[in-house]
Amino acid sequence: xxxxxxxxxxxxxxxxxxxxxxxxxxxxxxxxxxxxxxxxxxxxxxxxxxxxxxxxxxxxxxxxxxxxxxxxxxxxxxxxxxxxxxxxxxxxxxxxxxxxxxxxxxxxxxxxxxxxxxxxxxxxxxxxxxxxxxxxxxxxxxxxxxxxxxxxxxxxxx
Amino acid sequence: xxxxxxxxxxxxxxxxxxxxxxxxxxxxxxxxxxxxxxxxxxxxxxxxxxxxxxxxxxxxxxxxxxxxxxxxxxxxxxxxxxxxxxxxxxxxxxxxxxxxxxxxxxxxxxxxxxxxxxxxxxxxxxxxxxxxxxxxxxxxxxxxxxxxxxxxxxxxxxxxxxxxxxxxxxxxxxxxxxxxxxxxxxxxxxxxxxxxxxxxxxxxxxxxxxxxxxxxxxxxxxxxxxxxxxxxxxxxxxxxxxxxxxxxxxxxxxxxxxxxxxxxxxxxxxxxxxxxxxxxxxxxxxxxxxxxxxxxxxxxx
Numbered sequence: 001x002x003x004x005x006x007x008x009x010x011x012x013x014x015x016x017x018x019x020x021x022x023x024x025x026x027x028x029x030x031x032x033x034x035x036x037x038x039x040x041x042x043x044x045x046x047x048x049x050x051x052x053x054x055x056x057x058x059x060x061x062x063x064x065x066x067x068x069x070x071x072x073x074x075x076x077x078x079x080x081x082x083x084x085x086x087x088x089x090x091x092x093x094x095x096x097x098x099x100x101x102x103x104x105x106x107x108x109x110x111x112x113x114x115x116x117x118x119x120x121x122x123x124x125x126x127x128x129x130x131x132x133x134x135x136x137x138x139x140x141x142x143x144x145x146x147x148x149x150x151x152x153x154x155x156x157x158x
Numbered sequence: 159x160x161x162x163x164x165x166x167x168x169x170x171x172x173x174x175x176x177x178x179x180x181x182x183x184x185x186x187x188x189x190x191x192x193x194x195x196x197x198x199x200x201x202x203x204x205x206x207x208x209x210x211x212x213x214x215x216x217x218x219x220x221x222x223x224x225x226x227x228x229x230x231x232x233x234x235x236x237x238x239x240x241x242x243x244x245x246x247x248x249x250x251x252x253x254x255x256x257x258x259x260x261x262x263x264x265x266x267x268x269x270x271x272x273x274x275x276x277x278x279x280x281x282x283x284x285x286x287x288x289x290x291x292x293x294x295x296x297x298x299x300x301x302x303x304x305x306x307x308x309x310x311x312x313x314x315x316x317x318x319x320x321x322x323x324x325x326x327x328x329x330x331x332x333x334x335x336x337x338x339x340x341x342x343x344x345x346x347x348x349x350x351x352x353x354x355x356x357x358x359x360x361x362x363x364x365x366x367x368x369x370x371x372x373x374x375x376x377x378x379x380x381x382x383x384x385x386x387x388x389x390x391x392x393x394x395x396x397x398x399x400x401x402x403x404x405x406x407x408x409x410x411x412x413x414x415x416x417x418x419x420x421x422x423x424x425x426x427x428x429x430x431x432x433x434x435x436x437x438x439x440x441x442x443x444x445x446x447x448x449x450x451x452x453x454x455x456x457x458x459x
Contacts, residue, residue, distance in 0.1 A: 041306060058321060061454060063237060063306040068457060070321070082457035091223065092459050111459065112215040127457050130214065 038065025038085040043155060044124075048081060049146035057081065070131075071143070078132040079143065083152065084125045092125060103141065104149050116140035120149055121156040171232035172225065174243070175205040175448045183269065183417075184436040190413040191331045194405065199328035202445055212449060213456045220459070227455035228448075238303035239447050241374065245300045246443025248370035249293055271420040271431055278430040283342060285365065286429070287353040290337045290346070291391045292367040293439070294398070297330070298390050299374045300443060304450050310376045310386065316393040325445035332438045334402040335410045341429030344406050347395050354388050362387065 041062035048067070051057045054074055061068040065085035070077050086093045096119040099107040106118040106126075115129040116137060126147050128140040169177070179185060180203050188199060202208045209221050209228075232239045281289065301318065302311040322330060338346035353361075362368045362383060375383055411425065420428055 042308065059307075060318075060321075061305050061450065062308075063454075066454060066458065068454060080453065080457070082454075084458045086458075089458060112213065112217060112220045112456070114214045115456070125457075129456065 038087050039155060040064060041067045044083045044152070047083060047148040047152040049143065076132060078130070078135040079140070080129045080131060081143065082127045083147070084127070085123060086119075086125050087123055093119065104145055106149060116144060118144050118149070121153040123156050124152050126152070170229050171239070171448055171451060172205040172229060174444050175203065175208065178203040178441060178444060184438050184441050186417045187336070187414065187432060187436050188328055188332055188438055188442070190416055191328060191335055193413060194331040194335065194401070195327045198324055199442070202325070205448065208448060209452055212452045223459045224452065224455050227459050228451045231451050231455055231458070238306060239451055242300040242303040242447050243440070243444055245296050245303065245371060245374055246440040249296045249367055249439040250437040252366040252370050268417055268419050271418055271424055271427060274431055275424065275427060278427055278434055280341065280426045280430045283349060284353055284361070286337070286341050287346070287350040288361060288365045289367055290333070290342075291350050291354065291387060292365055292371065293333055293337060294394055295387055295390050296367065296371050296439070299371060302376065303374070304447060312390050312393050315390075316397065319394060319397040324449065325442040329438060329442040329446070330398070330401060334398055335405065336429060336432045336438070338402060339405050339407055339410055340425070340432070344402070347399055347402070350391065351395070354391055357384050357388060359384055
């Protein structure tokens with residue numbers, strides 16, 4: 001008869017300890033430290049370029065920590081646009097360690113022969129990849145700057 | 159690859175693609191539909207080649223990292239890609255006639271429909287229309303899993319159909335041809351619409367497909383399955399009608415006669431035959447999912 005209430009108390013203590021840990025984690029986020037999990041895809045949408053001047057941006061995938069869109073020019077798919085949260089992806093982040101060039105203040109790195117990437121706020125990889133041969137490296141670099149890079153950078157300090 | 163199955167180890171996305179048949183009834187029947195979606199489908203069955211084609215890359219080290227990322231993304235159940243393939247497989251298994259595929263699958267030979275007449279039964283129009291609509295809904299459910307867009311996905315799916323290409327396009331072409339025009343005639347969408355207007359939960363439950371996919375219906379709000387099915391179908395009829403435009407039984411059958419011997423008085427059996435003898439949903443569904451995973455993986459390396 002004595003052991004039952006004791007074990008209940010122990011369970012309660014364990015639950016309180018879990019809550020305290022959770023609360024500490026949450027307050028850490030509030031103070032602006034990096035959230036432990038990848039960001040919701042919907043939060044990344046606002047940082048994509050808008051459709052304009054014969055180009056249309058069509059969203060194709062929205063996952064936790066990843067959003068992708070196809071860039072169409074006059075109805076033809078010319079490139080893909082993507083933002084990936086690299087919070088749990090050290091291999092992909094590593095390619096920026098040796099980058100010497102910056103675009104709009106963010107480290108730039110080529111990715112394969114068809115991709116151009118920026119690392120924003122040490123966390124978000126913005127990539128433009130060519131689908132059409134006419135969409136060359138210069139076009140990729142230009143489209144990287146059409147992302148709302150400041151909006152994206154601000155996400156990491158929210 | 160077969161050993162993996164024997165020991166019960168889960169197949170990787172690479173295994174799933176590389177194990178797809180290069181020939182056989184499913185492939186031959188889909189190739190016969192090239193005239194509906196010209197040049198859209200090349201039957202990709204080599205994962206490495208798929209990566210080269212989709213990324214435009216040739217560097218071995220780069221592609222190795224894309225492959226590793228693709229395997230990892232697919233293996234993570236939370237990403238929804240496994241569920242999508244499961245949906246496609248369930249659609250096929252609902253109407254599969256086991257044990258006869260190998261018999262009919264002699265490469266290069268014409269299949270005589272006459273040999274199968276005692277094994278297949280053409281479905282009544284009402285159940286055929288419900289099965290067709292549920293296949294459209296299955297596509298919507300798989301789309302939701304792959305694309306991860308919020309909500310019930312109906313509006314996004316309807317908008318995305320216009321972007322369907324490659325294996326996804328040929329799957330939809332097969333849907334309208336094999337499950338629509340052949341068994342129901344060129345006005346199959348009107349017949350489906352009639353069934354939908356009187357759709358009840360009891361009618362839905364009679365379909366073998368419904369029981370296999372109902373677990374994947376969105377849990378958003380308290381929408382009843384009947385309502386979801388109706389709205390999903392209504393949103394896609396315009397696009398399906400466009401794809402089926404100009405198609406009639408005669409044209410499709412003429413293309414299928416490259417490999418199936420069927421007399422005009424037995425055409426009623428042809429739709430049922432294709433239903434039970436092919437796995438076109440899971441075959442092209444696997445290819446569609448692999449495409450999306452590769453397209454994502456190259457953006458996460």
